Amino acid sequence: MTATDAPEFSGTPLLPSRTGSTVELRDLVRDFGGGAGLAGFDLAAAPGELIALLGPSGCGKTTALRSLAGLERVDSGSILIDGRDVTDEPTNRRDLGMVFQSYSLFPHLTSGQNVEFGLRMRKVAPAERRRRAAAALELVGLDHHAGRYAHQLSGGQQQRVALARALVTEPRVLLLDEPLSALDAKVRVQLRDEIRRIQTELGITTFFVTHDQEEALAVADRVAVMRAGRIEQIGTPEELYHRPATAFVAEFVGxxxxxxxxxxxxxxxxxxxxxxxxxxxxxxxxxxxxxxxxxxxxxxxxxxxxxxxxxxxxxxxxxxxxxxxxxxxxxxxxxxxxxxxxxxxxxxxxxxxxxxxxxxxx
The missing domain is CATH 2.40.50.140 (Nucleic acid-binding proteins)
Incomplete structure (x- = not known):
């Protein structure tokens, strides 16, 4: 990714905006020749909404997220962010923040330098990079760990750094692909609640992929239960639990x-x-x-x-x-x-x- 390819960076403080972005995935099809594809996938997210994609292995939830990110080519359908069709645009033009299951921190960089990385690629001035990285680390509760390397951090702390790195560029949409599955149970719950707090505070539209139903029900505004490349039912956690629309949802949720x-x-x-x-x-x-x-x-x-x-x-x-x-x-x-x-x-x-x-x- 080059500075000219990257979305323009505003240079404004990392503060709650509560504006969010609209996201529409329209009739997406991705055929792998058997399994883990998309078969007419439709989903629309309102500004600032957190939607969890929940389902068993092979249902297509990660494929849907990767398609939105531009990491997976779709065979047909369209992807719109704030009304703009980005279906054929590369990842670095979609203005997204991504956090994956693996922390993917650069081992030779400190926490602060890891968070600064996206800003450096955008040619942001060094003083501004450091200021914004410090603000992002403070947001995730690691402002006193900017000088530590990945091996000096716990798994939960590393994932917080990865989250700060995803947020520091002020992306329009945040994508979380099973970000907590590598953590132990207690840390997973703590970080889950922290992600929800930060997402609500910033008002950023977020997609959260998980196979853990408790996790999905705890953090999401709406949960999309997936099966065979389609959404079986989407609704609030309460709707899915108390009024499942199909036998599959009734058995899968709870x-x-x-x-x-x-x-x-x-x-x-x-x-x-x-x-x-x-x-x-x-x-x-x-x-x-x-x-x-x-x-x-x-x-x-x-x-x-x-x-x-x-x-x-x-x-x-x-x-x-x-x-x-x-x-x-x-x-x-x-x-x-x-x-x-x-x-x-x-x-x-x-x-x-x-x-x-x-x-x-x-």
Whole structure:
């Protein structure tokens, strides 16, 4: 990348703008001859929105991100940023910031020099580069680590430097490709929350690729659940969890118990009880998707035997085998401590339940 190829740098302070950019991916097709492609992929992001692309391996989520970045050529379709078609433009003309799973820091440069790198490529004056790099490092909480090299930083600190490097050029769009997957669980949660804080503070339109559903639900304004190169459903985390549009989404997002049921007159009959439906389903045999929190340990109800129970802090999750051989997961308060082998009874909480016609649900 040369200075003449790079987008013009404003030279203004790194401060919250809350303007964001619009991004549209229209009917993108990328055919690899089998798997991990795009098959008519459509997605539009509003200014300042954080959209998570979530799905199993091979669903096309990284291909979608790489196509937006210009790192992957699409066979057809168009990519627009702020209304401008950039489909055929190279990566360095799209004005994007990118953070990947691998930290990709230059080992021979300090943290500050790594962050300055993009500014140096844009021929920004040395004093301005240092000032802006310091501001970016302060934004990610590493202003006292500017003189350290990559080997002197923890994994979480290295990824913060990579994030500062992506933000220092004031990109219109930020792309995050599984940026937390190489970190341990505690650091992953801390940095996840930090990314969300920074993204909200700067108001930058962001795409976050992950296979971790908890991560997606925690940080995103909207989550796009992908399957076979297309978006199966897009919505807020609450919509996806409580009102999944398809059987695939119901099973992929969150823990779910699959149970046979019947819909009659708009009501669901399942496990001998009647409950409301989360969304309309035609009368007839259905597969009901019961969340663990839709079930209760009760004095009376469906009899079963405890198989396992797991302490999760404020909650406990217990696996119960029913008399017909089926198994259900129940989420309940941690103070209830059933023991393996103990006989218990289950009841439905009465919350609306998602169901799909059994012929469709499989």
């Amino acid at each position: 823990l779910t118990n699959r149970v046979d049921g019947t819909v009659t007159g708009g009501r669901l009959q399942v496990l001998g009880q009647e409950v409301p439906l989360a969304s309309p389903v035609a009368d007839g045999p259905v597969t009901a998707y019961l969340r663990p929190e839709d079930l209760l340990l009760a004095p009376d109800g469906i009899p079963g035997v405890v198989l396992t129970t797991s302490f999760l802090g404020a909650l406990r999750r217990t696996r119960v085998r029913l008399e017909d051989g089926g198994e259900l997961s129940v989420q309940h308060g941690a103070r209830e401590r059933p023991e393996p082998g103990e006989r218990v009874a289950l009841a439905l909480s009465g919350s609306p339940v998602t169901a799909a016609e059994r012929s469709v649900a499989g």
